Amino acid sequence: MNFMRYPFQEIESKWQSFWQNNKIYHTNLSNIDKKLYTLVMFIYPSGAKLHCGHWYNYGPTDTWARYKKLKGFNVFEPMGYDAFGLPAENYAIKTGVHPFDSTITNINDIRQQLKKMGCMYDWDSELMTCVPAYYKWNQWLFLQLYKKGLAYRKNAPVNWCPKDQTVLANEQVQNDGTCERCGTLVIQKNLTQWFFKITDYAEELLKGLDEINWPEKTKTMQRNWIGKSTGAEVKFKVENSDEAITVFTTRPDTLFGVTYLVIAPEHPLVNKLTQPKFKKDVDKYLDSIKSLTEIERTSTTKEKTGVPLGSFAINPVNGDKVPIWIADYALLTYGTGCVMAVPAHDERDFEFASRFNLKIRKVILGNNKEPDDLLESAYTESGKMINSGPFNGLDSETCIGKIIEFLEQNNLGRKKINFRLRDWLISRQRYWGTPIPIIHCEKCGEIPVEEKDLPVELPYDVEFNPSGESPLASNKLFMNVKCPKCGTAAKRDPDTMDTFVDSSWYYFRYLNPNFADGIFDKNLADNWTPVDMYVGGAEHATMHLLYARFIHKFLRDIGFTKSNEPFNNLIHQGTITNLGAKMSKSKGNVVNPDDLTSKYGSDVFRLYLMFMGPYELGGDWSDKGISGTDRFVQRTYELFNKFSGVFLKAPQKSNFDILLLSIDEKSVYRKVNQTIKKFDEEINNFRFNTAIAAMMELLNELNKNLDKCSNSLQSYSLERFGIMLAPIAPHLAEECFEIAGNKESIFLGEKWFEPDYKALIEDNVNIAIQINGKLRTTIQVPLDTEQNIVKDIVINDEKIVKYLDDKQIIKEIFVKNKIYNIVVK
RNA sequence: GCGAGAAUGGCGGAAUUUGGUAGACGCGCUAGACUUAGGAUCUAGUACCUAACCGGUGUCGGGGUUCGAGUCCCCGUUCUCGCACCA
Numbered sequence: 001m002n003f004m005r006y007p008f009q010e011i012e013s014k015w016q017s018f019w020q021n022n023k024i025y026h027t028n029l030s031n032i033d034k035k036l037y038t039l040v041m042f043i044y045p046s047g048a049k050l051h052c053g054h055w056y057n058y059g060p061t062d063t064w065a066r067y068k069k070l071k072g073f074n075v076f077e078p079m080g081y082d083a084f085g086l087p088a089e090n091y092a093i094k095t096g097v098h099p100f101d102s103t104i105t106n107i108n109d110i111r112q113q114l115k116k117m118g119c120m121y122d123w124d125s126e127l128m129t130c131v132p133a134y135y136k137w138n139q140w141l142f143l144q145l146y147k148k149g150l151a152y153r154k155n156a157p158v159n160w161c162p163k164d165q166t167v168l169a170n171e172q173v174q175n176d177g178t179c180e181r182c183g184t185l186v187i188q189k190n191l192t193q194w195f196f197k198i199t200d201y202a203e204e205l206l207k208g209l210d211e212i213n214w215p216e217k218t219k220t221m222q223r224n225w226i227g228k229s230t231g232a233e234v235k236f237k238v239e240n241s242d243e244a245i246t247v248f249t250t251r252p253d254t255l256f257g258v259t260y261l262v263i264a265p266e267h268p269l270v271n272k273l274t275q276p277k278f279k280k281d282v283d284k285y286l287d288s289i290k291s292l293t294e295i296e297r298t299s300t301t302k303e304k305t306g307v308p309l310g311s312f313a314i315n316p317v318n319g320d321k322v323p324i325w326i327a328d329y330a331l332l333t334y335g336t337g338c339v340m341a342v343p344a345h346d347e348r349d350f351e352f353a354s355r356f357n358l359k360i361r362k363v364i365l366g367n368n369k370e371p372d373d374l375l376e377s378a379y380t381e382s383g384k385m386i387n388s389g390p391f392n393g394l395d396s397e398t399c400i401g402k403i404i405e406f407l408e409q410n411n412l413g414r415k416k417i418n419f420r421l422r423d424w425l426i427s428r429q430r431y432w433g434t435p436i437p438i439i440h441c442e443k444c445g446e447i448p449v450e451e452k453d454l455p456v457e458l459p460y461d462v463e464f465n466p467s468g469e470s471p472l473a474s475n476k477l478f479m480n481v482k483c484p485k486c487g488t489a490a491k492r493d494p495d496t497m498d499t500f501v502d503s504s505w506y507y508f509r510y511l512n513p514n515f516a517d518g519i520f521d522k523n524l525a526d527n528w529t530p531v532d533m534y535v536g537g538a539e540h541a542t543m544h545l546l547y548a549r550f551i552h553k554f555l556r557d558i559g560f561t562k563s564n565e566p567f568n569n570l571i572h573q574g575t576i577t578n579l580g581a582k583m584s585k586s587k588g589n590v591v592n593p594d595d596l597t598s599k600y601g602s603d604v605f606r607l608y609l610m611f612m613g614p615y616e617l618g619g620d621w622s623d624k625g626i627s628g629t630d631r632f633v634q635r636t637y638e639l640f641n642k643f644s645g646v647f648l649k650a651p652q653k654s655n656f657d658i659l660l661l662s663i664d665e666k667s668v669y670r671k672v673n674q675t676i677k678k679f680d681e682e683i684n685n686f687r688f689n690t691a692i693a694a695m696m697e698l699l700n701e702l703n704k705n706l707d708k709c710s711n712s713l714q715s716y717s718l719e720r721f722g723i724m725l726a727p728i729a730p731h732l733a734e735e736c737f738e739i740a741g742n743k744e745s746i747f748l749g750e751k752w753f754e755p756d757y758k759a760l761i762e763d764n765v766n767i768a769i770q771i772n773g774k775l776r777t778t779i780q781v782p783l784d785t786e787q788n789i790v791k792d793i794v795i796n797d798e799k800i801v802k803y804l805d806d807k808q809i810i811k812e813i814f815v816k817n818k819i820y821n822i823v824v825k
Numbered sequence: 826g827c828g829a830g831a832a833u834g835g836c837g838g839a840a841u842u843u844g845g846u847a848g849a850c851g852c853g854c855u856a857g858a859c860u861u862a863g864g865a866u867c868u869a870g871u872a873c874c875u876a877a878c879c880g881g882u883g884u885c886g887g888g889g890u891u892c893g894a895g896u897c898c899c900c901g902u903u904c905u906c907g908c909a910c911c912a
Contacts, residue, residue, distance in 0.1 A: 005865090217829070217907075224828090224908060231912085249912060262912090304910075334911045341912085348910055420911050541907085611851070613838060625837060628851040634866095690839070693850035700850095768846040773893040775846060813892050819845045823892050 006637040008601030012731045016118055024747050025120040027076040029511060032527045036073040038065040039507055039567075041536030041544070042080045043114075045106040045128075046087055050113040051583060052591045052609075052621065053537075057573050059606040060615055060688050061535040062119035066727035067683045069120070072750035076528065078510040079114060079121040081107050083130035085499045086164055086181060089432040093464045099432040100460065103130055113594075118602050118730055120747070127513035129502040134509065135434040136455035137519040138501050141551070142437055143448050144558055150197040151426075153446065157266075157332075158425060160189040165468050166429045167193060172543070194427035194436060194495065198550045202226055202419040205549055214570040215616075218541045225542040227420025232404045234340065234413035236261060236313040239321060243272055245313055248335030248418055252407070253399040256388040257342040257363035259353065260323045261313050262306065264332035265289050273324055275310030282307055282326065289328055304329045304352045316412040317403075318389060327352060335418050343378065350378035363387045364396045424547060426498045431462055431471040433496030441483035441490035450484055456492065470494040503544050504551035507531050507566060525561055534567035537575070545570070571686055574618020583621075591621050603729035604630045610688035610728065632696055633732055636725065639702060640736040643714055647741035650711035652719075655756050664708040669759055671701040672717045676755040679724050688728070695724060715740075720753050722746070769794055770821040771803040787814040794820060 019025060040061050043054060062077065069075040081103075088099035107128060114121065127134060145151035159168040163184040172180045179186050198205075206226050209219045231250035238244060245261055263269060265286055274282045285307040306327025313324055329348055330339050343353035343360040353360050364383040365371060371386055382396045391399050407413035427436060435456045437449035449456055459478045462471040472478055473494035483490035508520035511528055515521045530552075545567075552566040575582060578589040596605050607629040613619050656669055675698040682691035698721060706714055718740055726733035726746045737746055766778045767790060777799040781790060791812075794800050800822075807824035814820050 220829075221907065227911060229911075247912080251912080302910090329910045329912090331911065336912095339912045346912070348912075351910095418911080538906085611837090619837075622837075622852095625852045632851085689837090690850080693839075696850055766846070770845085770893070773845095773891090778846060811892060813845090815845060819893080821845080821892055 006601075006634055006732070008603065008633075008731070011735045012116070012118060012602055015731045015734045016115060018734075018745065019118075019120075019747075020115075020123075022745070024745055025077075025122055026124055027074065027122045029076065029524055029528060031074050034073045035528055036065075036068050036075045036533070037507075037528050037531045038068070038075055038077045038533045039510075039531045039535070040079070041534075041540070042082045042503070042506060043110060044085060044087075045081045045083055045103055045110050047091065047102065047106055048585055048590065049106070049109055050117075050593060052576050052593050053583060055117065055593050055605065056576050056609050056618070057535065057537070058114075058117060058119055060573065060610050060686070061533075062117070062121075063606070063610065063688065063727045064533070064683065064686060066120055066730060066747065069747060070723060070726060070750065071752045075120070076122060076125075076510075077120055078125040078127075079119070079123075080125075080127040080506065080510065080513075081110070081129065082499065082503055082506075083107065083128045084135070084433045084496075084502060086166070086430060086432070089430055089464065090164070092432075098460070100130065103432075116597065116602060117606070120730075125510045125513060127506065127509055129499070129506070130432075132455040132457055133514070133516075135458075135502070137505075137509070138434040138497055139437040139449070139454050139456060140451060140519055141501070141505065142497070143451060143454075145196055145554065146438075146448050148554075148558075150200060150554065151194060152197065153192055153194050155190060155192045156195075156425075157188045158191050158193055159186045160191070161186055164430075167191065167425060167427065193425050194493075194497075195423040196426050196550075198424045198547070199419060199421055201550050201553055202228070202421050203417075204553060205421075205546065208549065208553075208565055212565050212568060212570070214567075215538075215572060218538065218545065218570065218572070221541040222546055225421060225546065228417060229420075230415075230417050232407060232413050233336065233416040234316060234407060236316060236322075236340070238273060238324070239312040239314060241273070241311070243269060245269065245324070245338050246336045246413075247338045247340040248416060249340055251342065251345065251400070252403040252413075253382075253385070253391075253396040254342040254345045254363055255315070255317050255340070255403055256391070257344050257361045258315050258320070258322055258340045259343060259359040259361055260325055260341045262325050262327045262330045262339045262341055262352075264330040264337040265326045265328060266332045267326070267330075267337045269338075270309065270326055273309045273311040278308060278310035282309060285326065304348065304355065306352065306356070316407070316410075323358070325356075333422065334420065344375060345378055345380055347378045347380065350375075361387060424498075424500075424550070426501055427493075427495040428498055429468065429470045429494075430496055431458075431464065433499060434458075434501065435472065435478075436493040436495050436497060438493040439481055439483060439490050440493060441486060441488065443488060444483055444485045444490075447483060447485050447490070453484075458496075470496065472496070500544055500547045501551075504548045505555065507548075508555075508561070519555075519560065522560060529561060530563045530565055531567045533569045533571070535571045535573060538572040572616060574614070574616050576618050576621050578621040580620060591623075596623065596626065600626060600630050601633075601731075603732045604633050607632065607692060607729055611692045613689055615686045615688055629692075632692075632699065633729065635699060635703065636721075636729075636732060636736065639699070639706070640718065640722075640739045643706070643718060644739045645741045646711065646715050646718060649741075650715040653712050653716055656713065656716070656759075658756075658759050661713070662708070664705040665710065665713055668701060668705045668709050668717055669713065669756075670762070671698055672720050673755040673757075673759040676720060676724065676753055677760060680752075680755075683727065692728060695721075695728070723751055723753060726751075765817045767817065768819045769797070769800060770819060771800070772823055773821060776800055776803060784816060786816075787812075787820070790814065790820050794822070 040058055065075050065077045083103050088103050091102055092099050129135060142151055159173050161168055161179040161184055163182050164179060168179060168186060173186050174180055178184060206223060206228055209222060229250050231248060232252040233246050233248055236245045304327060306325045309324045309326060311324045312321045315322060341349040343349040344362045345364055360375060362375060363386060364379060365386050366379055366381060366383045385391045385394045385396050385399055404415050435458055437454060437456045439447045439449060441447055459475055462475050464471055479491050481490055481492055508525050508529060511524040512521040548566050555561050578591055581587055581589055583590045608626045611629055658666055658669060661669055675694050678694045679691050702717060706717060722733050722737045734746055763783060764780050765783055766780050768775055769777045769779060777797060779793055795804060804824060809822055810825050811823040
């Protein structure tokens with residue numbers, strides 16, 4: 001054993017306290033020159049503490065932030081706690097420990113763990129959402145939305161989790177109809193709930209996606225979620241009735257092909273339009289629907305069901321009398337809840353009509369088709385109009401506009417854009433969240449709390465019995481207030497806000513979490529937002545990332561920020577699974593990072609997470625390769641010890657003339673500069689695995705040849721190696737630099753090296769020699785050797801000669817410095 | 826069902842931007858050195874077939890374009906992710 005092992009425990013805590021004591025990472029926010037706001041999604045402080053997924057999110061992102069800092073950017077990288085939420089409350093129900101107490105305990109533990117990671121978080125900017133100083137501004141935000149009519153209450157069927165005893169947003173219900181948090185089957189319930197009117201921003205949320213540098217996949221998901229579709233609303237009169245049915249369609253060109261109408265079973269018109277003779281069957285059908293779960297009902301594989309109501313509607317364009325049905329494939333929550341069915345040109349309608357023997361009428365003809373051809377499936381493309389009165393013979397595409405025009409002129413319908421996006425349901429019947437600042441007065445109705453009376457503080461003493469009502473409802477001290485308007489006895493709103501409200505604007509608050517004069521410091525926000533780089537899980541694609549964009553635009557509209565979008569660049573780290581499943585306590589497959597950091601240290605663990613593979617990919621956990629990055633650290637430490645004090649021995653040189661170097665020196669010099677170029681490109685694009693591979697290659701070269709170099713080249717090489725090491729293994733790099741003779745922290749200012757481009761090019765290159773495209777040998781020649789010289793060497797090469805004997809050369813392909821291919825016959 | 830992406834040694838993964846020596850880097854494995862010892866360290870080797878050389882084969886399978894294909898095109902298989910009656 002030549003050197004002692006790298007004593008990571010001692011060295012990591014040494015540099016961590018050095019950084020902390022010297023406030024190395026405090027960002028001067030008044031300096032906006034080359035400002036760079038790097039943000040990771042803040043942490044939910046659960047009892048499970050930091051796990052590998054957090055490390056995978058935070059470690060590599062911190063590497064990127066440090067790299068940018070060394071390149072001269074004024075980097076702001078904060079960390080905080082998304083501290084409200086259900087799990088803390090569920091924990092309280094189970095154990096009796098108050099959510100506030102458990103959350104604060106968890107935060108204190110997590111803060112210690114975070115500090116041990118050695119990230120450059122600006123701890124002066126730390127925030128948590130569960131304190132009045134923060135959630136007061138959720139309430140303020142609510143009031144601003146309320147003023148503009150963007151926060152409102154309505155009775156609506158909502159997703160209800162019977163286990164968590166609260167409502168869920170659509171996004172929080174998984175594909176199989178279960179609760180995202182606990183996996184319980186979600187039911188539908190009619191409740192009066194608070195909503196934020198995100199739909200007012202649908203169009204802008206869609207358009208804004210074109211301005212931001214986000215993963216295409218995430219943008220597509222948001223586009224689909226917003227779900228814009230253009231079409232028309234058409235009014236169908238009901239025969240022998242004053243009622244009318246309005247449908248939404250994206251295909252007004254098929255209007256002449258309507259053979260029946262479908263309305264959603266829950267639609268209020270159902271009762272009115274059901275003819276007495278049909279009532280029994282309709283009731284039976286409605287019953288059968290109720291017993292189905294949401295998944296069963298909306299499953300695409302299930303056969304469509306439905307019954308007729310006995311009423312008929314009149315097609316406004318041709319006067320056709322068509323039957324009205326109810327069917328489970330019509331959704332109350334989209335469009336008008338009513339569908340005009342065109343079986344000939346819609347797959348769902350075709351399937352339904354075939355099953356119930358309803359009429360099918362063709363109105364669009366595809367190329368090379370005859371009107372009498374048998375229709376085997378719905379024809380959904382465009383084509384020539386038939387059976388469509390005045391529109392016959394025209395192209396269906398152009399008829400969309402013409403028919404809308406016709407409808408509008410005759411007051412039968414209008415152009416209409418529909419969005420799939422629904423308003424954001426923000427109230428939760430739970431305790432551990434931001435109280436909704438509304439007072440309900442019997443006389444005056446719904447009265448907002450005045451801004452000067454904020455915050456409405458969350459009381460500490462409550463009963464945590466899951467009753468379906470917010471625990472706040474049973475706290476008389478909290479609930480009973482005087483109406484701000486008339487002064488009589490009134491009650492507070494007992495619900496709390498969805499925690500996604502907290503995370504919709506936290507990136508503003510980080511800039512000054514103690515700011516008392518407003519939701520955030522507007523001057524700082526103007527200088528520092530939007531966030532330049534945001535890193536977090538892809539699971540937030542249609543929730544947090546959409547809500548934050550909405551709130552950002554709203555804040556802009558009320559004059560609080562100038563930008564249109566909160567996050568200019570977005571990267572999703574991949575998911576680390578274990579044994580094929582996402583790590584979770586309930587599955588018992590959580591890998592505890594402490595076991596690894598206590599064995600190898602933070603730097604080794606961080607390096608390993610980055611080295612495992614592409615950052616966006618994640619992967620299944622295995623610690624098999626961690627000894628590789630451990631060895632890298634050990635050998636680096638050994639190398640610097642071998643050359644301790646080298647910075648003091650030799651004068652600093654910025655470049656060398658490569659022609660004056662020895663062969664070994666040249667090799668070292670070239671590799672150092674090639675690595676700088678490669679490393680820079682890779683880290684900049686979050687390709688940590690290949691960046692580290694390049695560093696390993698450089699280390700191998702230095703171990704081989706550095707002792708054969710001059711003192712000044714040794715100094716040159718180790719200085720550059722150490723600077724590149726700093727973002728990927730910060731503690732180690734600081735220590736190594738100190739060993740080499742550096743006096744102060746690496747991270748004090750700009751410190752990056754440009755490669756010496758003259759040194760990047762090799763003197764000699766290997767050229768692949770191919771016969772008929774097959775590799776036969778390689779030869780080494782000086783750079784830029786011309787074809788005739790290469791040919792001279794090749795045709796005399798013993799490995800090649802035998803392939804050329806008795807053969808005729810038909811063609812030669814020569815690519816300088818790459819290949820020489822001879823085609824023979 | 827629809828849409829997007831992917832498939833490379835025993836393993837994680839490079840190379841795909843621009844078609845030009847496939848397997849960088851690391852793990853693991855094999856042999857050797859040092860050692861009281863080695864689960865430490867160092868050196869060498871490591872895609873597969875062939876005893877070895879020569880040679881041949883090889884980037885999911887099948888076809889194609891090209892002097893040349895992991896890379897481009899077509900067909901298929903498998904996997905991952907997203908959407909899932911949105912009229």
